[in-house]
Amino acid sequence: MEYRREIDGLRAVAVLPVVLFHAGVELFSGGFAGVDVFFVISGFLITSLILHEQAAGTFTLARFYERRARRILPALLLVVLACTPFAYLWMMPDEVKSFSASVLGTLLSGSNFVFYFQSGYFDHAAELKPLLHTWSLAVEEQFYILFPLLFVFLLRRGRQWTFWVLVLIFVVSLFLAQAGGNFEARQSSYVGSWSWWASPSYGFFLLPARAWELLIGALLAVQRFYHPEWFAARGRGLREAGSLTGLALVLLSFVLFTSATPFPSIYTLVPTVGTALVIAFAERGTIVNRLLASAPFVGLGLVSYSFYLWHHPLFAFARIWSPSAPGTPVFLALAVVALILAVGTWYFVERPFRDRNRISTPFMLRSVAVACVVLVAFFAASRTTRGFDYRFPKGEFFASSGSGVALANQGCRRDKFEPWDKACVFGAGVPRVAIVGDSHAAAMVGPLAMALQTRSISLVDLHVTGCLPVRNFLRANTGDRCRRQDDAFDYLIRSPQIDTVVIVARWATKFENSRFNNKEGGIEFGSDTQLYPDVARIGRPITIDEALIEIVAELGKAGKKIVIVYPIPEVGWDVPNYMSKLKQRGLLKDDISTSYDVFRERTRRVYAALDGLPDTVVTGRVYPETHFCNTVRPGRCMASLGFKALYNDTNHLSGMGATFVAESIVEKIAPK
Numbered sequence: 001m002e003y004r005r006e007i008d009g010l011r012a013v014a015v016l017p018v019v020l021f022h023a024g025v026e027l028f029s030g031g032f033a034g035v036d037v038f039f040v041i042s043g044f045l046i047t048s049l050i051l052h053e054q055a056a057g058t059f060t061l062a063r064f065y066e067r068r069a070r071r072i073l074p075a076l077l078l079v080v081l082a083c084t085p086f087a088y089l090w091m092m093p094d095e096v097k098s099f100s101a102s103v104l105g106t107l108l109s110g111s112n113f114v115f116y117f118q119s120g121y122f123d124h125a126a127e128l129k130p131l132l133h134t135w136s137l138a139v140e141e142q143f144y145i146l147f148p149l150l151f152v153f154l155l156r157r158g159r160q161w162t163f164w165v166l167v168l169i170f171v172v173s174l175f176l177a178q179a180g181g182n183f184e185a186r187q188s189s190y191v192g193s194w195s196w197w198a199s200p201s202y203g204f205f206l207l208p209a210r211a212w213e214l215l216i217g218a219l220l221a222v223q224r225f226y227h228p229e230w231f232a233a234r235g236r237g238l239r240e241a242g243s244l245t246g247l248a249l250v251l252l253s254f255v256l257f258t259s260a261t262p263f264p265s266i267y268t269l270v271p272t273v274g275t276a277l278v279i280a281f282a283e284r285g286t287i288v289n290r291l292l293a294s295a296p297f298v299g300l301g302l303v304s305y306s307f308y309l310w311h312h313p314l315f316a317f318a319r320i321w322s323p324s325a326p327g328t329p330v331f332l333a334l335a336v337v338a339l340i341l342a343v344g345t346w347y348f349v350e351r352p353f354r355d356r357n358r359i360s361t362p363f364m365l366r367s368v369a370v371a372c373v374v375l376v377a378f379f380a381a382s383r384t385t386r387g388f389d390y391r392f393p394k395g396e397f398f399a400s401s402g403s404g405v406a407l408a409n410q411g412c413r414r415d416k417f418e419p420w421d422k423a424c425v426f427g428a429g430v431p432r433v434a435i436v437g438d439s440h441a442a443a444m445v446g447p448l449a450m451a452l453q454t455r456s457i458s459l460v461d462l463h464v465t466g467c468l469p470v471r472n473f474l475r476a477n478t479g480d481r482c483r484r485q486d487d488a489f490d491y492l493i494r495s496p497q498i499d500t501v502v503i504v505a506r507w508a509t510k511f512e513n514s515r516f517n518n519k520e521g522g523i524e525f526g527s528d529t530q531l532y533p534d535v536a537r538i539g540r541p542i543t544i545d546e547a548l549i550e551i552v553a554e555l556g557k558a559g560k561k562i563v564i565v566y567p568i569p570e571v572g573w574d575v576p577n578y579m580s581k582l583k584q585r586g587l588l589k590d591d592i593s594t595s596y597d598v599f600r601e602r603t604r605r606v607y608a609a610l611d612g613l614p615d616t617v618v619t620g621r622v623y624p625e626t627h628f629c630n631t632v633r634p635g636r637c638m639a640s641l642g643f644k645a646l647y648n649d650t651n652h653l654s655g656m657g658a659t660f661v662a663e664s665i666v667e668k669i670a671p672k
Contacts, residue, residue, distance in 0.1 A: 006282050007041060008301035009292025010275065013247075014038050015304040017254040019311045019338070023331035030257025033271040035136045036213050036264070037250060040275040042140055043217025050151055051225045061148060067354075068144045070364060071305075074353040075345050076137065077371040079309045080106055083130050083317075084378050090321050092394070092577045093387030095128065100382035102131040103375050109141040116205040125525030130316040133308065135205050142207045143214050151218075159226055166219055173212035177203050177264040203264055210264060213272050220276050231280065239281045243288035246277025259527075306342035306350060314338050323573075323581055324521020392584070394576040397645040399656040405449040405459075420462060420491035427458030433500045433669060434460045436488055437469040440568055441504035443652045447662040448502070455670040460498065462488040468510055468531060469503050470547035471554075472538045476530035483534070489551060493558045500619075500669050501555055504565040506651060507606040510544060516602065516651065518594040522572025524650045545609045556617035563620035563668050564610055565661065567603045568653060569594070569628050569637040575647040575654075579640065591643060593636040596629045620668030627660040 014037035021031025046068075053059035080103055087099045098118060105114035112135040126132050154162040180203050203209035224231055234242075253271040261267055282288040291297065300307070314334045318326050352358045382388060405426045412424035425431045426449035433452060435441050441463035449459045466475055467482035471489060474482045492498055509515065510531055515524040533542045542550075555562055571594055582588035610621075628646065629637040639646055646657030653661065 005293035005298050006289045007045070007279065007292075008304075009294065009297030010037065010041060010278055011301035011304040012297045012299075013250060013292070014041070015308050016300065018308065019335050021254075022312060022315055023335055024328040025332075028254050029259070030254050030261065032259075032263070033250075033253040033257055033268070036268055036271045037275045038136070039140070039210065039213035040217040040272050041279070042143075043214030044221045044276075044279055045217070046144065046147070047151065047218040047221035048225065050148060051221060054152070054155060055225075059152075061152075064148055065144075066361065068141075069368070070354050070356075070359075071350075072137065072141065073368050074349050074364070075306050075309055076106070076134070077368065077375075078345065078349055079313060080131065080375060081371055083313050084375070086313075086317050086321075087130070088388060088391070090317060090581075091387075092392055092580065093389035095320070096382050096387035099130060100379040100387075102129065102134070104379045105138070106131055106134045107372055107375055109138050109145070111135055112138040112142075112205040112207075116202055119205075126527075127319055127525040128316055130313040130320075132316070133312040139205075139207050139210050140214070143211060147214070147218070159222075163219070163222055166215055166222070170212045170215040170219065173208060173210070173215065174266075177209040177212065177268065178266055180209050213264070213268065216272050216276050217279070220280060224280070234281070236285070239283055239286050240288075242277050242281030243283075243286050246274040246279075246281065247288050249274025250278065303339070303342040303346040306345035307339055310338040310341045310345070311335060319525070321581075322521075323578060323585075323587070325523040325525075392577075392580040394580040397576045397579050397640070397643065398654055399644045405446070405453050420488055423488075423491075424461045425458055426461070427453050427456075429456075429458050430497045431458040431460035432498060433457055433502060434462050434492060434495075434498045435502045435504060436462045436464075436485070436492075437502075437504040437565075438463060438467055438506055439465045439652060440506045441469070441502075443648070443654075444502075444504050444565075444658050444662060444665075447655055447658040448665060451659070451662040451666040452669070455666065457670060462491070463504075464488065468544065468547070469505050470544065470551045472534040472542060473531050473544065473547055474534050476532070483537070486537075489554070492555065492560065496559070498560070500561040500563065502563045502565065502665055502669075504568075506570075507567045507610070508570060508602050511605045511609070512602070516570035516572050518570075518572035519598050520572070520594065522578075522594065522650075524570070524572050545612070548609060549613065552613050552617050561619040561669075562617060563622060563665055564613065564618050565622045565665065566610055566624060567599075567606050568624045568651070568661070569599045570602070570651045571639045571647055572650060573639070574649045575639045575645045576649075579643070579645060588643070591632075591641060592639040592645075593633055594639060596625075596635050596637050599625065599629060599637050620665075622661065622664045622668060624661045624664075627664070628657075 014034040016034070017028045017031035018034035019031075020028040021034075025031075046064075050059060050064070083099075084103070087096055091099060101118070102111050102114050105111035111131060115129070115132060115135050150165075151162070154165055250271050253267075253274070257263070257267065257270075278288060278292075282292060311334070314337060315331055318330060318334055353364060407424055407426060409422070409425050412422055426445065435445060435448060437444075442461075442465060445459070445461050445463070452459050464482065464485045467473070467485045468475075469485060471486050474480070492501060509529040513529055513531070515526055517523045531544070533540075533547075535541060552562060571592070573592065575592055579588055579592065625637065628639075632638050632641070641656075644656055645654050646660075648654050
């Protein structure tokens with residue numbers, strides 16, 4: 001095969017926006033599309049390699065897999081090994097367990113499955129996962145394993161078979177990327193029961209919805225090999241126009257796409273078709289060829305694999321180590337460090353291991369085996385020690401939660417498919433009080449049940465994690481789970497014995513569609529909350545304010561007393577983890593607190609909506625801020641007291657914190 005310098009240059013175009021996107025450079029809001037450029041390049045190169053070796057009679061699967069192993073494994077294992085000491089030193093126990101799972105997944109070429117199954121409401125933020133970027137390597141590795149077997153089989157049946165079967169797989173895979181969410185239980189459709197914009201997490205992480213991107217390159221390689229005359233007969237003007245158009249499409253995707261762009265989807269055709277146009281038309285003499293084949297682009301392209309491998313662990317561990325979120329300048333400096341490491345890795349690891357004359361196959365296999373044994377041992381040790389939990393005894397930052405309240409119905413509702421009349425009841429007798437809401441309500445259940453027990457009142461738990469306590473609102477990537485909240489309200493309406501409903505939710509994220517930033521370095525990582533009206537059920541769009549007014553009116557009409565719990569102050573820092581890190585470094589000198597002014601600005605819209613609910617229906621209003629804010633310290637909201645955490649993480653109250661709020665709720669329900 002002819003070496004094409006411009007393809008190495010194209011790798012540089014792919015990797016740099018990925019790194020800058022992860023560094024937080026706003027200009028490259030769509031830098032993640034660089035991964036899709038890599039996919040097309042990989043599909044083109046390995047298909048071209050197979051075709052040329054098949055024609056020469058030198059192709060064997062064993063040799064193909066050995067080359068892929070030499071190309072991928074040495075640098076990858078080096079980076080993973082380098083991550084483990086820092087994971088042990090800096091990561092919290094639950095983070096270590098998640099990290100060790102990704103280590104094992106990486107060794108098995110299945111880290112994309114690990115991250116798919118880890119995804120969920122309480123999952124760690126992507127920014128704190130050092131090996132998250134290996135999902136794309138896993139996709140490629142799975143393609144490398146399966147594609148040669150299929151391709152060689154098809155080639156034996158002729159060119160037409162090969163081409164049309166690949167086209168069919170391409171179409172099915174693109175369909176799954178665009179609308180596959182309709183087949184995943186966790187995905188909600190935006191309009192009706194079917195949506196062309198249902199983008200599931202498996203579409204992002206897994207091969208079935210990504211294979212089409214590699215197949216674009218594969219199909220281009222097939223056509224170029226079997227129909228070279230199509231490419232030789234083109235004029236200079238066509239080559240210039242095609243390559244410039246392709247490069248423009250790639251660059252535009254980097255700056256115009258955002259994290260809100262459905263991906264992968266038909267939008268992904270922009271960078272992938274653009275990449276194919278560059279490969280097809282950027283021949284010698286064209287402007288694009290001269291640019292991409294220049295020394296700076298080729299040099300960066302040669303080390304792009306190692307650059308990609310190093311950058312994300314450096315960024316993730318910087319966030320993990322730092323008590324406050326680092327800024328973009330820090331990440332840009334770390335990107336330079338990653339580039340230096342990449343150059344060293346290319347010279348001393350990648351190049352030697354790719355050369356069979358320098359590194360023999362037995363030596364390579366022994367090296368890989370030793371690295372795998374070490375990493376598997378790390379995984380096993382992290383599991384047996386619960387994430388090496390002896391390093392960070394964050395339990396010391398929690399107060400004793402007491403004895404708790406016994407369940408009245410031991411076989412109560414533990415599964416989402418069970419009816420609400422099997423909901424968990426805390427305390428003895430028929431429940432008079434119900435709590436509805438999201439995970440903030442779940443954090444209140446135990447302390448509220450204990451507080452109600454002092455008045456001989458039992459509590460029924462009707463919360464639905466991640467969902468608004470209103471009717472007719474859905475949350476992205478949760479399927480129709482939020483419709484369970486509608487069913488909970490139906491249960492309340494037909495349950496006359498329940499006379500009081502306590503409504504608790506993380507209102508701010510629902511109204512603002514954003515995670516919390518305390519403006520002091522405490523930035524809550526993770527994807528933003530995406531809520532939308534259940535148009536398929538109600539036939540019209542509504543706002544959260546309207547839905548809230550409607551459900552309060554409905555409950556009031558049914559004779560229910562309603563206690564509204566106003567926003568619980570968010571923190572931004574994971575409080576017990578933050579305190580553990582500060583203590584480890586000798587920096588924990590005082591209790592943790594955040595700005596009261598930031599809280600008030602954050603919840604301004606929420607307060608306007610809740611204040612607008614009529615007092616004739618809302619019989620009690622509870623303000624958690626009266627316990628946390630402007631009390632111990634003027635102008636501050638406390639996240640810990642006496643070095644005991646008031647929160648379990650960045651926003652969910654601990655038993656101690658929830659007890660304060662629970663006592664206020666009980667005073668509204670049954671004052672002494």
